[in-house]
Amino acid sequence: MAELTYRGAVAHGIAQEMERDDRVYFIGEDVAAAGGVFKTTGGLLERFGPERVRDTPISEEAIVGLVMGAAMTGLRPIGELMFSDFLATCWDIVANQIAKTRYMTDGQVELPLVLRTANGGGLRFGAQHSQSLENWAMAIPGLKVVAPSTPTDVVGLLAASVRDPDPVVFFEHKGLYAAKEDVPEGEIVDELGTAKIRREGDDLTIVALAAMVPRALEAAELLAAEHGISATVIDVRSLVPLDTRTILDSVRHTTRLATVEENPRLCGWGAEIVSIVAEECIWSLDGPVVRITTPHIPLPSASALEDLAIPSVNKIVESVTKMMV
Amino acid sequence: MTQTRGDAAPDIDRGVRLAMYRSMLELREFEQRAYDMFMQDLIAGTSHLALGQEAIAAAFGVAMRSDDWTFCTYRGHAHTLARGASMTAAMAELMGRGKGLTGGKGGSMHLTSVEHGAMGSYAIVGAHLPIAAGAAWSAQARGTEQVAVCFFGDGATNIGAFHEALNLAATWKLPVVFVCENNLYMEYTPISAVTAVPRPAADRASAYGLDPILVDGNDADEMYRTALDALMRARAGEGPSLIEAVTYRKGGHSRADPGTYRPKEEVAAWMERDPIDRYRVLLLELGVSENELAEIERGAREAVDLATEEAKAAPLPGPDELERQVWRDGGAAWRN
Numbered sequence: 001m002a003e004l005t006y007r008g009a010v011a012h013g014i015a016q017e018m019e020r021d022d023r024v025y026f027i028g029e030d031v032a033a034a035g036g037v038f039k040t041t042g043g044l045l046e047r048f049g050p051e052r053v054r055d056t057p058i059s060e061e062a063i064v065g066l067v068m069g070a071a072m073t074g075l076r077p078i079g080e081l082m083f084s085d086f087l088a089t090c091w092d093i094v095a096n097q098i099a100k101t102r103y104m105t106d107g108q109v110e111l112p113l114v115l116r117t118a119n120g121g122g123l124r125f126g127a128q129h130s131q132s133l134e135n136w137a138m139a140i141p142g143l144k145v146v147a148p149s150t151p152t153d154v155v156g157l158l159a160a161s162v163r164d165p166d167p168v169v170f171f172e173h174k175g176l177y178a179a180k181e182d183v184p185e186g187e188i189v190d191e192l193g194t195a196k197i198r199r200e201g202d203d204l205t206i207v208a209l210a211a212m213v214p215r216a217l218e219a220a221e222l223l224a225a226e227h228g229i230s231a232t233v234i235d236v237r238s239l240v241p242l243d244t245r246t247i248l249d250s251v252r253h254t255t256r257l258a259t260v261e262e263n264p265r266l267c268g269w270g271a272e273i274v275s276i277v278a279e280e281c282i283w284s285l286d287g288p289v290v291r292i293t294t295p296h297i298p299l300p301s302a303s304a305l306e307d308l309a310i311p312s313v314n315k316i317v318e319s320v321t322k323m324m325v
Numbered sequence: 326m327t328q329t330r331g332d333a334a335p336d337i338d339r340g341v342r343l344a345m346y347r348s349m350l351e352l353r354e355f356e357q358r359a360y361d362m363f364m365q366d367l368i369a370g371t372s373h374l375a376l377g378q379e380a381i382a383a384a385f386g387v388a389m390r391s392d393d394w395t396f397c398t399y400r401g402h403a404h405t406l407a408r409g410a411s412m413t414a415a416m417a418e419l420m421g422r423g424k425g426l427t428g429g430k431g432g433s434m435h436l437t438s439v440e441h442g443a444m445g446s447y448a449i450v451g452a453h454l455p456i457a458a459g460a461a462w463s464a465q466a467r468g469t470e471q472v473a474v475c476f477f478g479d480g481a482t483n484i485g486a487f488h489e490a491l492n493l494a495a496t497w498k499l500p501v502v503f504v505c506e507n508n509l510y511m512e513y514t515p516i517s518a519v520t521a522v523p524r525p526a527a528d529r530a531s532a533y534g535l536d537p538i539l540v541d542g543n544d545a546d547e548m549y550r551t552a553l554d555a556l557m558r559a560r561a562g563e564g565p566s567l568i569e570a571v572t573y574r575k576g577g578h579s580r581a582d583p584g585t586y587r588p589k590e591e592v593a594a595w596m597e598r599d600p601i602d603r604y605r606v607l608l609l610e611l612g613v614s615e616n617e618l619a620e621i622e623r624g625a626r627e628a629v630d631l632a633t634e635e636a637k638a639a640p641l642p643g644p645d646e647l648e649r650q651v652w653r654d655g656g657a658a659w660r661n
Binding site for chain 2: 025051052056057059060061062064065066067068069070071072073074075077092093096097101102103104105106107108109110141142165166193240241242243244245276
């Protein structure tokens with residue numbers, strides 16, 4: 001075991017895969033010489049050389065297009081979009097090209113690629129550098145969507161994404177980069193489409209993603225200590241494929257469900273989960289389902305406002321105690 | 326026209342010329358047949374024909390190495406067939422048949438035949454320029470000396486992806502050949518009315534440190550020489566080329582467009598410069614017999630006849646195809 005930050009886990013995970021497979025290449029803005037604006041990719045240039053770790057111009061369409069063209073012709077490339085908000089500048093290639101080409105060509109074209117990007121708020125960057133956009137990717141058939149919450153999962157899910165034969169959009173949460181934990185020695189490979197139960201409880205199921213996972217866990221401790229409410233916390237980890245079995249099994253046991261989503265309200269991933277629960281196990285529920293989300297607003301910059309917007313530990317505790325009355 | 330760069334092949338082999346002639350004829354016959362079938366409602370949706378522009382696709386088709394890659398647009402029947410893709414499967418695809426090139430999932434705007442290096446037809450203007458650059462990056466990284474050839478229209482020179490792809494390809498010296506087929510109209514609007522420079526591709530080349538290359542896209546020999554030159558340079562590690570091939574479509578932008586916005590005199594003048602008619606005259610001058618040409622023409626027509634009959638007889642895609650091939654496992658599952 002060695003202590004690793006979520007930030008360090010990114011370079012660790014990329015290096016693990018580049019070491020294993022010489023078809024893995026990595027490109028993006030400021031990723032090579034500068035080691036990434038979030039210092040997530042330091043040392044990779046020195047270790048793997050300028051052919052395999054390469055800086056690009058500020059050209060998101062070129063980055064994503066390059067990764068696509070390379071993936072269909074024998075590489076297993078990783079492209080970085082510095083902020084997930086920049087997906088909007090290259091959404092054509094992500095949503096119209098990468099997501100659809102396998103289907104449109106009836107399986108002739110394969111796209112084993114990973115788009116990594118820094119997602120989420122809490123850093124006071126304002127509305128254009130703080131969004132939680134995993135729902136955008138989730139809405140497009142043909143994209144796999146992953147969002148890890150721990151350093152170990154960054155390494156393991158990144159490895160699974162690189163090895164996956166289909167395109168994966170990999171959302172790192174920039175608010176988690178400083179998070180630390182002990183990470184197992186040796187190769188770490190996880191599995192897409194598997195949720196993780198982070199805490200077991202009997203009274204309700206809280207389903208969370210990325211930076212909302214540690215908040216949900218903290219809230220669960222408070223709920224137990226101060227309100228006698230015992231919560232299961234499920235880390236979704238992978239939105240596509242989605243591990244509905246783990247969620248449905250838990251809801252059948254606890255009979256109550258809350259989702260904690262950083263995204264703005266409308267069409268958040270939690271809405272899909274709630275609809276699946278409603279269709280498939282509504283008779284197991286003992287009360288209304290609650291979605292705890294950011295309001296349907298662009299994110300503000302000021303600390304006082306951003307902290308009000310994104311679901312906090314207190315907000316989770318408050319919402320859950322209200323629903324459990 | 327001007328500024329050709331055909332020194333790579335001053336003399337073109339007789340066999341190459343006849344192959345280009347046959348290819349142009351097949352593309353012409355195929356698309357005319359497709360048009361007729363649209364008119365008879367045997368083909369649904371839309372179509373964007375390259376009638377009149379065949380010399381460009383045919384010349385590259387003959388000049389490229391079999392493992393080179395073609396990236397083309399929604400006006401991509403010609404470029405796909407010119408790489409050797411099955412005419413039967415292409416016609417079946419237009420007809421929405423299960424035996425089509427892409428199983429009925431792609432249709433006219435997305436013809437693809439990876440086994441022939443036809444890596445897809447991309448229907449959002451400009452998107453495939455960076456994708457082609459990506460294939461070239463892969464060739465460069467793996468040292469395979471393959472070249473990606475990317476065909477696009479004049480309209481694509483005004484979209485952001487053009488700039489991003491050209492700048493990056495030139496900076497990284499990628500083995501990619503960008504071929505702008507300037508047919509003078511972006512959809513229904515003259516390209517000159519919406520572009521800051523008279524030559525939408527050639528006049529932009531210097532912005533990327535590239536030579537301006539402006540060629541007569543209706544001259545098969547000139548296209549062939551230009552193609553060989555650019556392919557050779559790319560293979561030798563000298564980086565990308567940007568070719569502007571001036572041409573003209575016989576018809577409108579798409580099935581729905583009769584093209585009436587084009588002045589009659591302009592259309593008439595361009596019809597005089599039909600690439601196939603011109604090439605036939607040249608081949609006769611070069612000593613190819615009338616009989617031999619007639620034989621090639623009959624062969625092309627019969628190949629299209631056969632493809633059409635086979636496509637008409639092909640079955641419709643079954644309902645189980647609907648949710649196939651979203652993922653590598655062959656399915657479309659998004660949950661357990």
